[in-house]
Amino acid sequence: MRAVDVVGAALERIARVDPALRAFAEVWEEAALARARAVDARVGAGEPLPLAGVPIGVKGRRQGLLAAGPLLAAGCVPVGATAVPGPGTPWQTWGLGAHGRTVNPWRADRTPGGSSAGSAAAVAAGLVPLATGSDGAGSVRIPAAWCGVLGLKTTNGRLPSPDRTGLAAPGVLTRYAADAEAYWRVMAGAGAGAGTSPEVVAAMGTRPEVVAPSVPVAVFSSDLGFASPDPEPLALARAAVGRLADAGVVRLLPDAAPVRLEDPAPAWLALRGQGRDGGRAGGDVRRIREVNDLRLAALFARADLLLTPTTPNAAHGHEGPGDRYSTALTWAFNLSGHPAISIPAGLGADGCPVGLQIVAGHGREPLLLAPARAAELSLP
Structure with a gap:
């Protein structure tokens, strides 16, 4: 064509x-x-x-x-x-x-x-x-x-x-x-x-080629230690993780310790120039980055992937999100620099989709793409 x-x-x-x-x-x-x-x-x-x-x-x-x-x-x-x-x-x-x-x-x-x-x-x-x-x-x-x-x-x-x-x-x-x-x-x-x-x-003018990836080890976190996701997006994300594990796309790490990161909001807002106290904000950036970098390095030393809901809430109306930060589960990885992908996790009761976020170590984009593709081939 x-x-x-x-x-x-x-x-x-x-x-x-x-x-x-x-x-x-x-x-x-x-x-x-x-x-x-x-x-x-x-x-x-x-x-x-x-x-x-x-x-x-x-x-x-x-x-x-x-x-x-x-x-x-x-x-x-x-x-x-x-x-x-x-x-x-x-x-x-x-x-x-x-x-x-x-x-x-x-x-x-x-x-x-x-x-x-x-x-x-x-x-x-x-x-x-x-x-x-x-x-x-x-x-x-x-x-x-x-x-x-x-x-x-x-x-x-x-x-x-x-x-x-x-x-x-x-x-x-x-x-x-x-x-x-x-x-x-x-x-x-x-x-x-x-x-x-x-x-x-x-x-x-070509045909798709299917490559079976090795099975990565994954850890699921509902909230990264600080977010408060709504029940439905969280339940849909959990169900998507279960389907991935059942299909052999990922292997969940048994008895994994909870993932506990510092809330990145103060550091992110300071870097964007939206912090109220410049000196204190600079300290927040350094402290939050150091803590989260250490904890993420430890996590990726024992697992290949981190899985979370993509957003804590479903799609809101055009009037705005109110006081909610839809970024609560995503912006930590802008601060840390890790690659991440959102894949479809299912439909809520309102008929709108929600996502499952998959995060990998720095420079490991192919590790995100392999399970995303395998999920398409394995799941409805």
């Missing part, structure tokens, strides 16, 4: 669906079709492009395009800039598209999460198979959880990021783990090969 046909089909679906979904702030129809034709010409000339013609959404307009450079070099075609939060709100779990406020594809009266709101909504609704994101406190993992897709945050500092605090890391949102693997291979510089979803396969 030609790149121009794949991209054209994506643009047609965006035109039909996005006025209600509002996942895109901008759609680059002419530029996307021109780039698709150029990709077809390069492929026709014999140039190997591992992701030739794959339509993608890009978070961040110009800056996002620069960050997506390796994907473009691999043949991906950006079709538009995805929605991010607009001005005038202290909470970031929403997006503002060209047609208005971004909605959750599962329930229009719920937020899709954020700040990679449009990327998650576009992927969940099938507008694109892959969209880029950035994650400074959970901004990839939270919308992934609430939109029922995969959201990978890479190891902080592993890929370029404009964030001067060091808290933010690039990431990706996909419907299939194989597409996240393709993203990672390209972004990590190893190139992308076989093993992608049907949508990407249609663009690449």
